[in-house]
Amino acid sequence: MINLPLGRFIFLDKNMLSLEQIRQEITALDQALLTLLAKRKAIAIDVARSKQATTKPVRDIEREQALLIRLIKQGAELGLEATYITQIYHTILEDSVRSQQVYLQQQVNANNNSRLTLSYVADSEALHAANNFYQQRKTPISLAPAAHFQACFEQVEQGTADAAILPIESSSAGSINQVYDLLQHTQLAITGEIVCQQNHCIYSNHNVGLDQVEKIYTTPEAYSQADQCLLPYQDKIHYLSATSKGITELTKAREPVALLASDLHPGVEDLSLIKAKVNNQADSLSRYIIVAKQSIQVASQVPAKTTLVVSTGQQAGALLTVLSVFNQHQLPMTKLESRPVKGQPWQEVFYIDLAANLDDLAMQQAFAEIQPLTHHFKILGCYPSHEVAATQLPSQAYVDLSLQQSKEQDASAAQHPLSEITQHQHCVLVSLQGNDIEQLKQDCQQLKQAGSHGIVFSLEGHHDVTNMAQLLAELKHTCQQLHMPLGVAITAPVQIDAANKFAQFATLPWSDNMDTISACCNKLSIATAVKVAPDTAAASWLAQCQKLNTSGNQRLFAYINETAKVNDLNCVSELTAQGLFKLPLLDQDAITHATRCGKLGAHLELSLRRDNQGQLEVSALTNILAAIY
Numbered sequence: 135m136i137n138l139p140l141g142r143f144i145f146l147d148k149n150m151l152s153l154e155q156i157r158q159e160i161t162a163l164d165q166a167l168l169t170l171l172a173k174r175k176a177i178a179i180d181v182a183r184s185k186q187a188t189t190k191p192v193r194d195i196e197r198e199q200a201l202l203i204r205l206i207k208q209g210a211e212l213g214l215e216a217t218y219i220t221q222i223y224h225t226i227l228e229d230s231v232r233s234q235q236v237y238l239q240q241q242v243n244a245n246n247n248s249r250l251t252l253s254y255v256a257d258s259e260a261l262h263a264a265n266n267f268y269q270q271r272k273t274p275i276s277l278a279p280a281a282h283f284q285a286c287f288e289q290v291e292q293g294t295a296d297a298a299i300l301p302i303e304s305s306s307a308g309s310i311n312q313v314y315d316l317l318q319h320t321q322l323a324i325t326g327e328i329v330c331q332q333n334h335c336i337y338s339n340h341n342v343g344l345d346q347v348e349k350i351y352t353t354p355e356a357y358s359q360a361d362q363c364l365l366p367y368q369d370k371i372h373y374l375s376a377t378s379k380g381i382t383e384l385t386k387a388r389e390p391v392a393l394l395a396s397d398l399h400p401g402v403e404d405l406s407l408i409k410a411k412v413n414n415q416a417d418s419l420s421r422y423i424i425v426a427k428q429s430i431q432v433a434s435q436v437p438a439k440t441t442l443v444v445s446t447g448q449q450a451g452a453l454l455t456v457l458s459v460f461n462q463h464q465l466p467m468t469k470l471e472s473r474p475v476k477g478q479p480w481q482e483v484f485y486i487d488l489a490a491n492l493d494d495l496a497m498q499q500a501f502a503e504i505q506p507l508t509h510h511f512k513i514l515g516c517y518p519s520h521e522v523a524a525t526q527l528p529s530q531a532y533v534d535l536s537l538q539q540s541k542e543q544d545a546s547a548a549q550h551p552l553s554e555i556t557q558h559q560h561c562v563l564v565s566l567q568g569n570d571i572e573q574l575k576q577d578c579q580q581l582k583q584a585g586s587h588g589i590v591f592s593l594e595g596h597h598d599v600t601n602m603a604q605l606l607a608e609l610k611h612t613c614q615q616l617h618m619p620l621g622v623a624i625t626a627p628v629q630i631d632a633a634n635k636f637a638q639f640a641t642l643p644w645s646d647n648m649d650t651i652s653a654c655c656n657k658l659s660i661a662t663a664v665k666v667a668p669d670t671a672a673a674s675w676l677a678q679c680q681k682l683n684t685s686g687n688q689r690l691f692a693y694i695n696e697t698a699k700v701n702d703l704n705c706v707s708e709l710t711a712q713g714l715f716k717l718p719l720l721d722q723d724a725i726t727h728a729t730r731c732g733k734l735g736a737h738l739e740l741s742l743r744r745d746n747q748g749q750l751e752v753s754a755l756t757n758i759l760a761a762i763y
């Protein structure tokens with residue numbers, strides 16, 4: 135039984151208390167929250183023990199979904215927003231799942247938590263990733279800095295370090311080839327992976343803009359993750375072999391100079407941050423591997439990855455034959471990388487990551503089958519997969535929650551112009567239009583307070599590139615402060631550059647001239663949703679979709695507005711089910727249809743207008759996918 139003296143706090147008369155006293159109450163509440171979190175975490179380990187006995191998997195998505203739905207309902211009664219609850223609980227659940235995995239791993243690998251010497255490339259951001267990783271495992275580490283990746287491998291091979299942490303790929307710049315090449319000949323095994331988010335930022339020794347700095351230092355790796363933002367400053371770029379050398383340069387220089395570096399890099403905290411989050415892609419993930427002399431086992435309850443390296447020879451279809459074996463055994467491949475073989479021009483080895491445990495029967499059978507098909511075949515390691523994807527609720531759950539909510543709304547609240555927003559428990563994006571930036575900022579603030587999760591700004595009528603850039607830059611800044619994603623509704627090709635620069639996603643109208651729309655999609659580097667015209671014939675759906683699919687934009691979605699006819703929805707669902715309509719489809723009314731095709735994560739778009747008296751009015755609904763921002 136949890137004994138939280140909530141009543142005492144609710145009935146406090148805040149006017150009677152000093153700030154100091156109120157803060158004491160908050161401190162006491164935080165202490166109580168921490169005690170409960172620690173208790174929850176300890177119970178999760180009891181759950182892991184029971185799973186060890188019953189061999190049930192660590193993750194139980196149905197249980198997590200039920201838990202989230204219950205908490206959203208209970209939270210609403212306490213006046214807490216659904217997104218607030220889901221964000222907090224995603225963190226709690228991630229930690230719970232990870233703690234259970236760590237416990238189960240320690241059971242199968244007889245880990246005694248003794249101190250471990252870890253090799254890493256000196257002054258790299260890998261250290262931050264490693265600290266978190268080993269802290270969770272309650273394993274103290276001593277550091278063995280190395281000058282380069284090869285030295286990390288050597289330290290472990292020679293026994294001066296127990297393990298090494300090495301970057302292997304980044305979601306925005308791809309694989310780290312040097313590390314892959316070192317894996318080709320090593321006797322070490324991959325024993326773990328760490329995935330963490332990194333933002334590249336620009337730092338300086340003075341608090342000035344990029345135009346005023348004389349040099350911008352960067353490593354080639356960092357540059358490849360953020361080159362788009364630095365294109366106008368090509369003549370200022372100076373390459374270095376390590377970010378730490380850039381920090382030294384900045385400290386030495388008297389004139390203003392800048393450095394592009396990850397926000398996790400040691401030492402950046404002492405510099406002036408002059409531009410944050412300049413990655414080409416909004417979310418930049420880095421993946422590291424841990425290598426050690428001894429391979430490890432992964433408990434059957436823990437999701438595992440296995441990495442292998444194969445070479446096949448160059449006969450037609452050789453790689454395809456190997457990959458089809460994995461397909462036949464239903465072993466999902468999460469990564470395929472090819473690297474040249476030294477001394478053998480145009481010969482390649484392939485690195486393959488499979489999302490499966492080496493001990494699984496399917497893996498053993500697949501490996502037995504591919505050995506005769508390959509010249510060279512080596513298992514580099516089997517290790518727990520690090521990512522714990524946040525559990526999503528099925529779209530229908532959001533609809534049920536919002537229906538239930540709106541029934542509970544009393545009549546007076548429903549008349550408030552922004553009440554439409556509050557009635558929806560799921561994510562709401564509101565369309566805005568206008569020219570008056572001060573007015574737009576105010577609207578954004580009001581919308582945030584009313585519960586909107588993001589903005590779709592209509593660029594209709596905006597053609598002047600400079601004005602558009604100024605307006606969107608301000609709107610982006612406001613949305614960032616309010617933690618709301620900014621989307622733009624594009625109506626003309628001249629708006630594309632500004633959209634790429636300032637928005638997180640774009641929407642486009644469906645048009646008879648699909649070539650123009652397809653060309654726009656091609657130039658858009660942000661997620662893009664194309665609105666589908668109602669009453670389109672099946673053949674035309676297909677032809678238009680095919681045009682869009684060749685546009686080169688990998689993050690395209692189609693969405694249908696509220697005027698779509700059931701006939702259209704049936705038609706698209708049918709085509710999708712046959713694998714012919716390839717764009718993910720977004721639609722509120724079509725939730726049931728699209729869910730059947732497994733494609734949907736519908737969010738709601740409301741549009742906001744002002745009436746003649748300047749009063750806010752919220753009207754019609756369209757839908758946009760969660761995944762686009």
Ligand SMILES: C=C(O[C@@H]1C=C(C(=O)O)C=C[C@H]1O)C(=O)O
Nearest residue numbers: 178181192193194197198227230
């Ligand atoms: C604790 C459990 O394991 C996992 C963690 C959960 C939690 O922390 O609430 C819920 C479901 C599982 O994914 C469980 O199965 O109950």
